[in-house]
Amino acid sequence: MTTSSTMPQPAPRKRPAEERLEYKLALAFGFMVFIPVLVIWAMVHGLNWGIAICVIVGSAFIGYFAIARPMVRSVLKVTAKVAALSDGELPGKIEVTEQNEIGELARAFNRITHELEQKIDELESSRQLVKKLLSRIGTAIVSYEGIDNLLTLIVENAAVAxxxxxxxxxxxxxxxxxxxxxxxxxxxxxxxxxxxxxxxxxxxxxxxxxxxxxxxxxxxxxxxxxxxxxxxxxxxxxxxxxxxxxxxxxxxxxxxxxxxxxxxxxxxxxxxxxxxxxxxxxxxxxxxxLDVERTYIETIMALALAVEAKDPYSAGHSKRVGFYASKIGEVMGLDQDTLRVLTNAGILHDIGKIGIKDEILLKATPLTDDEQKIMQQHPIIGEAIVKPVRSLQNVVALVRHHHERYDGAGYPAGLKGDAIPLGARILSVADTYDAMVTDRPYRKRMTVEDAKAELQKFAGVQYDPAVVEAFLKVLADKEQRLTASHAQPPANA
Ligand SMILES: [Fe+2]
The missing domain is CATH 3.30.450.40 (GAF domain)
Structure with a gap:
């Protein structure tokens, strides 16, 4: 940004008599009036009339063209520039060589217009700066990922601007x-x-x-x-x-x-x-x-648990799904933030069931087609519940798509393969596995081995094979740890 400055002001000086406007006017008057009158007087007293006329005309010419006219032209130049300025134009400098008052007026005018130009430049520069800053901050707000990132962007952009x-x-x-x-x-x-x-x-x-x-x-x-x-x-x-x-x-x-x-x-x-x-x-x-959001999150987490509490068969299911999902994510090398998202998504994945009638939700016998359709609304209801929470934005798609199938035959969108968000593919495996190894009103639970076989059987059909592979590793690690702990002799043996 241009720093404001003014042109150096010339020190006032005492003007010599011959540079003064008053002197030049007197001189013009002398040539155009006084000398002709003197010559007429001389002519009356015998001066040759031819010579007299030549002197009168010459004197008048000198008075007008050499003295009066340049002064008038300078005044007109200054007037024209002032008029242009008052019409909102930037007229540029007045070229003057005179050292008289008109010259001083023109130089003062040049100084003022120069300062004006500088001010306009500064204003334009400020305008550009504000525009640049607003645009950068606007971009920062659009790509909002948290107040810390936004603050960093604001500081950086303010400094750059x-x-x-x-x-x-x-x-x-x-x-x-x-x-x-x-x-x-x-x-x-x-x-x-x-x-x-x-x-x-x-x-x-x-x-x-x-x-x-x-x-x-x-x-x-x-x-x-x-x-x-x-x-x-x-x-x-x-x-x-x-x-x-x-x-x-x-x-x-x-x-x-x-x-x-x-x-x-x-x-x-x-x-x-x-x-x-x-x-x-x-x-x-x-x-x-943040306070409001924290309260909202606590409320919906409580709601998620309340949904489970209705059905004794699903007690603890959501937390286990969150746990398995984050373990799968760990084996797949996902970062800590994503693992937290998977844990939250696990807890909240069936929150939409709060909008499903108890007679369908708790039905002990298989659901009819119509009941199935109603039940299949729960990912969409869940999405609507989670969506308003800014810090749970990464969970929204996982809640919505946790019943998609790898072959595209799932719901609600029928997404296929990699089009299904990875987190949702992970939730699907964790959710189904936990359901398989838990008692349900209409069937007994499967053994871990049978559930693993089921996952392998449907890998690439219902489940993402890479996710199944990762989950089998999670289960193998768990078994290994259990075996190791059983093999250890008691501490006081
Ligand atoms: Fe579900």
Missing amino acids: LEAQMGSLMLVDGEKQELYIKTGWSLNGPATPPDQTPRLKLGEGIAGLVAKEGRAMRATSSPAALGFGSGHGKDGAVLSVPLKLREHAIGVITVLRTDASKPFTEDDESLVTSIGSQIAVAMENYRLN
Whole structure:
């Protein structure tokens, strides 16, 4: 962003008499009026009339063309440019060589239009900056995956948009009266991880002072003095703005330029202040939403257990499905986040059964076709229950598709093969296995061996073969551990 500046003002000087407009007007008057009158007087007293006429005409020409006309033309030039400016155009410079008052007027006009052009450039630059920032933050919001990612993106984009080389967001730890880094960004690579960054006491360094006093600060100094370490040799410029919520500073957003010759402007400060207040509100909303969401999750988890409690045959089924699913995920090398999703999806996979009538849900005999159709609605009902919870977004598709079959003959969408989300393919195996080895009102439970054989038989038909293979490994590991524990002699033997 261009730093605002003005053209140097020339020192007022005393104008020589021959440069003054008044002098030139007198001179023009002399040539055009005084000399002709003098010549007429001389003619009356005997001067040759031919010579007299030549002198009168010559004098008038000199007075008009050499003195009066250039002055009038300069005035017209200035007037035309002023008129253009008042019509909203940028007329450019007035080319004048005169040293008189008209020349001074033209130079003053040039200075004003130059400053105006600079201001327009600055405004345009600010407009571009805001647009760029809004677009980047908009993208960040669309790709929302949690407040932490969003904050990192905001800090990074604010720093980039302000042509800063570093940026950080620190939050106030009210208990310890300290600031700690929530997120940081540096042009030269990842910022120092938060756990390795020293905390700042309130009032310590610029950020600490900003948090304590609750007002923005701009400064230029050495990086160490600005609280950005000593990685850069030369002085830098810093802008630090408090994140205020109901008049209390809950954090500080700071940006640093490594070149002190480019200090932050008032415009930069307004922009970061505006971003800071948005962040403060977003963080508060996030905290409130988190509370609401936590309550909602606890409620639906309780509902999931309530559904199970209706049917004594399915007691503990959901938790076991979650457990098996995460074990399968572990064998398949899935990351910790996905394993957590699988556990939650296991607990919630049949939550939709809460919308199925008890006479169908608890029927001891096989369901009729119509009853089957109603029962098959439970993944869709479950999806609708889980969908409003932002932190369970990854669970939604798994709840919806846990009754799909690998060959495409499942429900509700009839998805086939890899089109079924992997988590849903895993849930399907975990769910069916647990159902097979549990007593049901209309049949006795299968043995583990029979259930394993059943899974193998339908691998590639009903189940994903890779998932079945992983689950067989889970069961084999479990058997191995059981055998090992049985083989161990008692501790006091
Ligand atoms: Fe189900």
